[in-house]
Amino acid sequence: MTGRRTFDLDPPVQRRLKAVAALEGISMRQYCQTAIDKELARDEANGATGLLAGKPDHELFAELQERYFGDKALPGSSVDLIREAREIRDAEIKEWA
Numbered sequence: 001m002t003g004r005r006t007f008d009l010d011p012p013v014q015r016r017l018k019a020v021a022a023l024e025g026i027s028m029r030q031y032c033q034t035a036i037d038k039e040l041a042r043d044e045a046n047g048a049t050g051l052l053a054g055k056p057d058h059e060l061f062a063e064l065q066e067r068y069f070g071d072k073a074l075p076g077s078s079v080d081l082i083r084e085a086r087e088i089r090d091a092e093i094k095e096w097a
Contacts, residue, residue, distance in 0.1 A: 006096075
């Protein structure tokens, strides 16, 4: 399953991206996917994502929470945070339609 992401590009960057992808004979999506894959591979080779490698989400989140918050309890309700995130996501999806 793929995830859809939206990001803004400055017009000159978008024109360059479109031109280079066309010269390569691929879509802008394919060009971006390849570029991202290359950067991630480089970062992983440099050890930048050692924490992320091959871990289930719940373990990753537990490690991140420990790293950044230690034993300190986070304020607020996780249920409220999830609900708010879903409301934001739903509003963004409605804008796309």
